[in-house]
Amino acid sequence: xxxxxxxxxxxxQLRSKITELKEFTSNTExxxxxxxxxxxxxxxNLEKDIYHHLRPWDRVQIARHPERPTTLDYxxxxxxxxxxxxxxxxxxxxxxxxxxxxxFEGTPITIIGHQRGKDTKENIRRNFGMPHPxxxxxxxxxxxxxxxxxxxxxxxxxxxxxxxxKAAEERGxxxxxxxxxxxxxxxxxxxISIVIGEGGSGGALALGVANHVHMLENSTYSVISPExxxxxxxxxxxxxxxxxxxxxxxxxxxxxxxxxxxIIPEVLGGAHKDVHKQAQFLKDVxxxxxxxxxxxxxxxxxxxRYHKFRKIGTFSDxxxxxxxxxxx
Amino acid sequence: MIMxxxxxxxxxxxxxxxxxxxxxxxxxxxxxxxxxECNHVxxxxxxxxNKKVCPNCQYHHKMTAKERIDDFLDEGSFQSIDDHxxxxxxxxxxGYIEKVTSDMQKxxxxxxxxxxxxxxxxxxxxxxxxxxxxxxxxxxxVVGEKITRAIxxxxxxxxxxxxxxxxxxxxxxxxxxxxxxxxxxxxxxxRHGAKGNLFISIMTHPTTGGVSASFASLxxxxxxxxxxxxxxxxxxxxxQTVREKLPNDFQTAEFLLEHGQLDAVVSRHEMRKTVxxxxxxxxxxxx
Numbered sequence: 084x085x086x087x088x089x090x091x092x093x094x095x096q097l098r099s100k101i102t103e104l105k106e107f108t109s110n111t112e113x114x115x116x117x118x119x120x121x122x123x124x125x126x127x128n129l130e131k132d133i134y135h136h137l138r139p140w141d142r143v144q145i146a147r148h149p150e151r152p153t154t155l156d157y158x159x160x161x162x163x164x165x166x167x168x169x170x171x172x173x174x175x176x177x178x179x180x181x182x183x184x185x186x187f188e189g190t191p192i193t194i195i196g197h198q199r200g201k202d203t204k205e206n207i208r209r210n211f212g213m214p215h216p217x218x219x220x221x222x223x224x225x226x227x228x229x230x231x232x233x234x235x236x237x238x239x240x241x242x243x244x245x246x247x248x249k250a251a252e253e254r255g256x257x258x259x260x261x262x263x264x265x266x267x268x269x270x271x272x273x274x275i276s277i278v279i280g281e282g283g284s285g286g287a288l289a290l291g292v293a294n295h296v297h298m299l300e301n302s303t304y305s306v307i308s309p310e311x312x313x314x315x316x317x318x319x320x321x322x323x324x325x326x327x328x329x330x331x332x333x334x335x336x337x338x339x340x341x342x343x344x345x346i347i348p349e350v351l352g353g354a355h356k357d358v359h360k361q362a363q364f365l366k367d368v369x370x371x372x373x374x375x376x377x378x379x380x381x382x383x384x385x386x387x388r389y390h391k392f393r394k395i396g397t398f399s400d401x402x403x404x405x406x407x408x409x410x411x
Numbered sequence: 412m413i414m415x416x417x418x419x420x421x422x423x424x425x426x427x428x429x430x431x432x433x434x435x436x437x438x439x440x441x442x443x444x445x446x447x448e449c450n451h452v453x454x455x456x457x458x459x460x461n462k463k464v465c466p467n468c469q470y471h472h473k474m475t476a477k478e479r480i481d482d483f484l485d486e487g488s489f490q491s492i493d494d495h496x497x498x499x500x501x502x503x504x505x506g507y508i509e510k511v512t513s514d515m516q517k518x519x520x521x522x523x524x525x526x527x528x529x530x531x532x533x534x535x536x537x538x539x540x541x542x543x544x545x546x547x548x549x550x551x552x553v554v555g556e557k558i559t560r561a562i563x564x565x566x567x568x569x570x571x572x573x574x575x576x577x578x579x580x581x582x583x584x585x586x587x588x589x590x591x592x593x594x595x596x597x598x599x600x601x602r603h604g605a606k607g608n609l610f611i612s613i614m615t616h617p618t619t620g621g622v623s624a625s626f627a628s629l630x631x632x633x634x635x636x637x638x639x640x641x642x643x644x645x646x647x648x649x650x651q652t653v654r655e656k657l658p659n660d661f662q663t664a665e666f667l668l669e670h671g672q673l674d675a676v677v678s679r680h681e682m683r684k685t686v687x688x689x690x691x692x693x694x695x696x697x698x
Contacts, residue, residue, distance in 0.1 A: 247644030261628040264597035396552035
């Protein structure tokens with residue numbers, strides 16, 4: 084049984100009414116097929132209406148859906164010959180980040196992504212997809228390896244954030260994230276990052292300094308979770324819904340800000356409804372992205388990545404007089 | 412006089428613990444300063460003279476960006492850049508611009524970082540000094556842009572880039588654009604470094620969140636002032652997550668040094684000399 088989200092309630096109710104009527108007709112002589120047909124039509128319309136008018140908070144809920152496909156789900160759908168590679172060679176192996184080598188449509192690639200669990204047991208093992216420094220250092224090791232063998236790098240972003248723990252601080256969580264930002268900037272191979280679920284702050288960005296950044300339609304990318312924003316800005320975590328709208332964290336918002344390249348459409352109702360079909364949508368975008376990047380030279384790749392991030396920022400540098408007035 | 416039972420329990424005596432009304436300041440505001448670390452009371456003038464370091468316990472009081480420049484660079488050598496950049500309100504947060512404007516007046520800066528070119532014992536350097544009195548030193552678009560431009564200036568001049576960090580992290584009010592400033596400053600640092608240029612990061616109290624997880628940690632040499640709070644996540648968040656008491660020195664400069672995250676902890680009195688020596692040792696021609 085797939086978990087239903089609050090905004091899906093009307094659909095669930097209508098569906099149960101239809102099922103009820105169907106059962107009723109099969110047990111009696113009365114013919115209600117016309118009514119059922121009408122209800123089915125109403126269902127389809129309602130479904131379209133709801134899923135095509137998702138509010139930011141609805142998208143947050145879809146992005147956090149327990150059955151939402153994870154990095155490993157997409158790896159198995161999209162790539163052949165996947166071999167997982169473990170460890171940072173310094174401290175340990177962080178199960179909150181998976182990585183390895185595989186084949187995408189005939190091209191060897193390196194794949195790295197945050198990995199959540201789908202049940203409590205797996206979530207505990209994978210620390211709910213919240214990496215420690217060794218996770219980011221494993222990612223960096225695999226990226227450097229990809230560079231050596233001239234393989235494109237594909238990153239899947241899906242984390243609430245880097246883990247805020249004692250051991251993480253002791254081993255340099257800040258440095259591990261910062262190092263990835265800097266090193267990714269200088270890699271001589273194409274990098275494509277796709278936000279597949281939640282893109283939470285620095286912990287997400289540490290896999291996100293790419294030539295192309297794409298987002299699934301119902302994924303989010305933000306400086307802080309809506310709950311965190313609400314508690315900082317209004318001292319009330321219950322206002323998360325309002326914060327989700329104010330903070331502009333959905334794929335359409337980021338596309339508008341020119342921070343991401345493409346929004347990858349999702350199957351109606353969210354990626355969890357049909358992983359196989361969803362993977363196809365990902366595959367199309369990945370393929371066209373790789374095609375666009377494959378002819379760039381090493382220098383051009385670095386240059387393109389530099390300009391992509393260099394230009395992000397909203398400020399005014401015209402009103403010189405006004406600023407100096409304010410300072411007086 | 413007949414008293415009811417209830418009256419027996421009534422407080423009718425004047426309160427024994429008389430609260431002494433505090434004597435109205437016989438000393439004007441600001442003449443004396445109390446050290447938040449050891450409660451030592453001293454003349455503000457003496458504290459200033461001692462580089463804002465408590466003479467009793469060596470606690471390093473926060474410096475404004477301007478005080479830092481005056482203390483660190485050769486006198487009169489500093490030329491600021493990009494003072495005209497101005498914060499806008501991309502998410503239309505109510506009151507945001509008003510808060511920024513009020514901090515502009517308070518600090519005399521256009522944003523939470525002061526950048527420019529100057530000299531350190533006669534050698535040209537580019538510096539960026541964050542000011543925690545301006546919106547907690549948080550990083551939004553203007554801070555990210557000013558730091559990036561300063562890095563690019565240093566790259567262009569083949570000069571060392573020196574940053575003094577003091578920041579609570581990314582600025583919430585600018586949303587994901589603030590997050591992306593971490594990437595922006597880092598890509599600029601990559602270029603600076605790829606050309607063989609020096610970057611020295613000096614972390615001062617406090618350096619946390621998105622700033623600590625980007626340029627602050629990326630120095631060829633990472634220094635910190637004594638007792639500075641440096642970390643990724645806030646102490647309270649960590650305590651709630653791990654449900655254990657954290658050691659007192661957790662996330663201090665000394666704690667980071669012990670865990671291999673810093674090259675050195677340097678007192679403010681030694682900072683100018685130390686950094687100047689590091690710069691000297693990176694001059695490519697013979698010294």
